[in-house]
Amino acid sequence: MFNPTKTDLAALTRTYDVFLIDQFGVLxxxxxPYEGAVKALSWLASQGKRAIVLSNSGRSGDYNSERLVRLGxxxxxxxxxxxxxxxxxDLLSKQGSGVSKSARCFTISSGGDxxxxxxxxxxxxxxARGADIVxxxxxxxxxxxMDEYRKMLLPAAxxxxxxxxxxxxxxxxxxxxxxxxxxxxxxLYEELGGSVRWVGKPFPEIYEYALKVAAIDKQNRVVCIGxxxxxDILGANTAGLGSVLVGTGILAGQSEDELAxxxxxxxxxxxxxxxxxxx
Numbered sequence: 043m044f045n046p047t048k049t050d051l052a053a054l055t056r057t058y059d060v061f062l063i064d065q066f067g068v069l070x071x072x073x074x075p076y077e078g079a080v081k082a083l084s085w086l087a088s089q090g091k092r093a094i095v096l097s098n099s100g101r102s103g104d105y106n107s108e109r110l111v112r113l114g115x116x117x118x119x120x121x122x123x124x125x126x127x128x129x130x131x132d133l134l135s136k137q138g139s140g141v142s143k144s145a146r147c148f149t150i151s152s153g154g155d156x157x158x159x160x161x162x163x164x165x166x167x168x169x170a171r172g173a174d175i176v177x178x179x180x181x182x183x184x185x186x187x188m189d190e191y192r193k194m195l196l197p198a199a200x201x202x203x204x205x206x207x208x209x210x211x212x213x214x215x216x217x218x219x220x221x222x223x224x225x226x227x228x229x230l231y232e233e234l235g236g237s238v239r240w241v242g243k244p245f246p247e248i249y250e251y252a253l254k255v256a257a258i259d260k261q262n263r264v265v266c267i268g269x270x271x272x273x274d275i276l277g278a279n280t281a282g283l284g285s286v287l288v289g290t291g292i293l294a295g296q297s298e299d300e301l302a303x304x305x306x307x308x309x310x311x312x313x314x315x316x317x318x319x320x321x
């Protein structure tokens with residue numbers, strides 16, 4: 043049942059010790075930090091709370107961490123940055139993952155990013171035809187139509203090539219608007235008959251990985267803060283962690299009735315509502 047408690051950051055610090063905080067939609071949009079977010083993250087650290095940024099980004103946590111600092115966030119205000127790209131690398135680099143070092147990889151991303159393929163030592167190819175693996179880590183649906191993505195992916199789907207989606211977000215923020223995210227492109231691959239391994243929120247591996255690498259026990263009172271019911275809240279619910287839905291990001295402007303409908307459809311319910319990540 044959708045019945046979250048309205049709260050503020052100070053109240054949350056009285057209840058929780060560890061904060062798993064989404065990047066896009068909570069701390070920033072595609073342009074820069076939200077008003078008050080830089081100060082709030084630093085304040086959280088000053089209260090002795092552990093802050094870990096948990097993002098559905100196909101790029102590495104190190105890359106994202108450096109970018110966040112360049113945007114004005116203090117490096118000491120968050121303990122580490124964990125991404126779905128990190129989790130995918132951990133999974134695919136293990137012996138028995140089924141991914142050969144000689145595999146040819148077709149990547150769909152933003153800005154021509156082939157970070158995961160590069161980290162795995164795979165040979166990148168510019169077309170799905172002839173690829174041995176497909177990675178969907180980002181979206182440029184603001185300029186590439188979904189029909190074009192469908193045509194790009196069809197040869198790989200027909201050939202039964204395995205696909206890894208390292209950014210399950212169905213939507214993304216682009217210049218104040220909502221556009222299809224990498225998750226929407228991965229759903230196209232499934233519609234074409236292809237098989238997709240989903241890595242990131244709301245799936246359990248990213249929470250297990252984050253808690254493991256940061257040596258966090260669930261007894262430490264952990265809460266997740268995000269802007270997506272389908273990803274952040276569902277993932278927190280599934281992992282047995284506290285959950286906070288912010289009023290910024292992809293659901294900004296939605297009424298509580300509309301949020302309740304999304305929650306019912308997703309079977310995901312936030313414990314708290316936070317207007318924005320600020321003091």
